[in-house]
Amino acid sequence: MIKFIKDQIKCFQCRVALRKQTRPSDKFLNQCRQLFLDKICPAPIENVRMAKSFGLIYRYGLFSFFGCMFILSGMVVFADMTNVGYGHSLYSFKRFGESVRIKLVPQAGQPSLHQEFAERRLEEMKAIKGNTIPASATEQVKNQNQSILTQNKEVEQLSQQMHQEINLIFSDVEANRIEPARIKIICNDIARILNDDEESLTEIPTKFQQESRNKLNINCAGFLDP
Structure with a gap:
């Protein structure tokens, strides 16, 4: 019985030694594995290059997008x-x-922003009006007239935008979206903007000025300083 066990142990040791001696090297296995994969699912070199190029383009494109x-x-x-x-x-x-x-901005802060933007449009109109250069020679008259027409068009466009901002404030006043303590301040600021607009930019009130003035009298009659 003991001899049988010893013989079995020797057989097992022989099998292990034989397997170890006949086992292929890792380098050979890796080479064979790559050859096997190339035979089973060949990948054209062009596709590999395109995939690499697409990856580079995607990364650089994403980087450029966030940079811009x-x-x-x-x-x-x-x-x-x-x-x-x-x-x-x-x-x-x-x-x-x-x-x-x-x-x-929250709704409570919108009237202040509309007022700020209206004041910006007013200052921009003043700057355009202040850039008028008088003609010093006959050949400059035509260019000056064209410049005046362009300036008047720009001023009219900015004036419309300014009064749109003011009308949005009046909409908030009519809808009671402004605190009573702030209405007086806002109404007086709007009155100052309208007065400055009428005194410095136009001799005859425009349609936008008349509409804003009427809304001011309706919504802010009890809040204006004397």
């Missing part, structure tokens, strides 16, 4: 904080920043 968004957002913030003038290269960014601010 960061730069553009910085330009918007800068243009809005510095309040660039009309005609400035960043003016459109400022207006975009204003639209974002009015959407993000």
Whole structure:
């Protein structure tokens, strides 16, 4: 019995030694595995290159997108904080920043923003009017007339936008969305803007000025300072 057990142990040791001696090397197995995979599912070199190129394009494209968004957002913030003038290269960014601010601010803070934007439009109109250069020679008359027409059109557009901001404030007053303690301050500020607009920019009241003045008298009659 003991001899049988010893013989079995020797047989097992022989099998282990034989398996160890005949086992392929890891390098050979890796080479064979790659050859086997190439035979079973060959991948064209062009597809591999395209996949790598697509990955690079995707990564660089994503990086470029976020980089551009960061730069553009910085330009918007800068243009809005510095309040660039009309005609400035960043003016459109400022207006975009204003639209974002009015959407993000709570409803209670919207009247103050509308007032700020109305004052900005007023200052922009004044700046345009102040840029009128008188003609010093006959050949400049035509260019000056064209410049005046362009300025008047720009001023009219800004005036309409300013009065739209004011009308939005009146809508909040009519809907009782403004605290009573703030109504007097806001009404007097609007009256100051309208007075400045009428005195410095136009000799004859425009349609927008008349509409805003009528709404001021209706909504703020009891809040205006004498």
